[in-house]
Amino acid sequence: MGLDLKADVALLTAALLDIESVSGNEKALADAVEAALADCSHLRVTRDGDSLIARTELGRAERVILAGHLDTVPLPHTPGSRGTVPSQWDADPESPAALLYGRGATDMKGGVAVQLALAASLTDPVRDISFVFYDHEEVQAELSGLGRLARNYPELLRADFGILLEPTDGVVEGGCNGTMRFEARTSGLAAHSARAWMGHNAIHELAPILQRLAEYQPQTVEVEGLEYRESLNAVKINGGIAGNVIPDQAVVEINYRFAPDKTIEQAEAVVLELLKGFDVVRTDAAPGARPGLDQPAAKAFVDAVGGAPKPKFGWTDVARLGQLGIPAVNFGPGDALLAHSDNEHVSGQAIRDCLAALTRWLS
Structure with a gap:
């Protein structure tokens, strides 16, 4: 019908x-x-x-x-x-x-x-x-x-x-608001989880990235009389291949919602500065x-x-x-x-x- x-x-x-x-x-x-x-x-x-x-x-x-x-x-x-x-x-x-x-x-x-x-x-x-x-x-x-x-x-x-x-x-x-996505990657060394000291855990290496994101205070920006609230969050984590293997690769996906006073380049700079020292790549962006x-x-x-x-x-x-x-x-x-x-x-x-x-x- x-x-x-x-x-x-x-x-x-x-x-x-x-x-x-x-x-x-x-x-x-x-x-x-x-x-x-x-x-x-x-x-x-x-x-x-x-x-x-x-x-x-x-x-x-x-x-x-x-x-x-x-x-x-x-x-x-x-x-x-x-x-x-x-x-x-x-x-x-x-x-x-x-x-x-x-x-x-x-x-x-x-x-x-x-x-x-x-x-x-x-x-x-x-x-x-x-x-x-x-x-x-x-x-x-x-x-x-x-x-x-x-x-x-x-x-x-x-x-x-x-x-x-x-x-x-x-x-x-x-x-x-504009929106953009990033991937922050960490590397480690694979090993049997029963002998974890032989490897290096890439998922654990995400901890300082997550800590910086958790402590970040998003802005509220007034644009032409309207107040736009921003947000910056981890939205997805991937890592590991099995329950008995120390992961050698991990990635956290990040989403930044930014006020329309910023260009894509300006918004990207905010995230890259916050996560300076880490392997961070922008994967998607749309302006506000x-x-x-x-x-x-x-x-x-x-x-x-x-x-x-x-x-x-x-x-x-x-x-x-x-x-x-x-x-x-x-x-x-x-x-x-x-x-x-x-x-x-x-x-x-x-x-x-x-x-x-x-x-x-x-x-």
């Missing part, structure tokens, strides 16, 4: 959740989105891999991008978790208090459902709209479907303003985005939806839109603190409220 873009947007969200779309496995969902958009004769649809762009072409004075990613992080392993696939409601979906559980409920199938509902309903918007649905957001930056679209179809991504429908609890969030709320289009949007703007602590593709010269903000349903959790859920009413706010602004 296909997606019904005219259905209640909360029920549409549940239908999206029921199509598993972990990064690398977005094809089934992209197929369903493409089939549903085919019924929207007022849109010109372009597909590239598992990403799609659907555009109105009404000759309006202003064009806005509404963007969202189709993929999710892997499904939870915790027994009894409700943040999985298929989706689950905790009450009658029509109840304003009903919560929808499932992987991607917060990040960001609610936002994608709002995009699709708007794509179907807004046949005569006051601004031309480019609806962008893309794959591979939850993995390495070089795999990003949005990045691929920017390379392959730059002319279709030109716009005056962008809105990324990442979860913000219905509040405008300006800019975003300054808020840009002083731009006319951003100010008009904030005035239309109301509320006091906040900073976005997580990295989002507003940074990628910013690199394309498009001022952009985050605005979508759901609490970002629930993203990627085993308890991931979104309020059906929050999805409806987001749709109503964007409909008012675009109608």
Whole structure:
């Protein structure tokens, strides 16, 4: 059964959740989105891999991008978790208090459902709209479907303003922190664990690296009136080949979330200085985005939806839109603190409220 873009947007969200779309496995969902958009004769649809762009072409004075990613992080392993696939409601979906559980409920199938509902309903918007649905957001930056679209179809991504429908609890969030990953490696000498004195334990050599990370005090940086909290953490450790062998190699993966006042080079220098003397290599990086709320289009949007703007602590593709010269903000349903959790859920009413706010602004 296909997606019904005219259905209640909360029920549409549940239908999206029921199509598993972990990064690398977005094809089934992209197929369903493409089939549903085919019924929207007022849109010109372009597909590239598992990403799609659907555009109105009404000759309006202003064009806005509404963007969202189709993929999710892997499904939870915790027994009894409700943040999985298929989706689950905790009450009658029509109840304003009903919560929808499932992987991607917060990040960001609610936002994608709002995009699709708007794509179907807004046949005569006051601004031309480019609806962008893309794959591979939850993995390495070089795999990003949005990045691929920017390379392959730059002319279709030109716009005056962008809105990324990442979860913000219905509040405008300006800019975003940047993110980068590192690997710090240590070497030792393999030996039988019964004769450990004959070897040198590479995992133990990680201890001073972990100590420096544990003692580091992340900054809070004010950028254009918004306060961005940074974080620097070990996120994964690998080492050892067997339970009776002293490991001769070990690696700790490190993630640094940095405020948008820093370039990638400046942020990298912070980590390399902290871990001076160790073998540290940057493996991935994506710049942050300054808020840009002083731009006319951003100010008009904030005035239309109301509320006091906040900073976005997580990295989002507003940074990628910013690199394309498009001022952009985050605005979508759901609490970002629930993203990627085993308890991931979104309020059906929050999805409806987001749709109503964007409909008012675009109608």
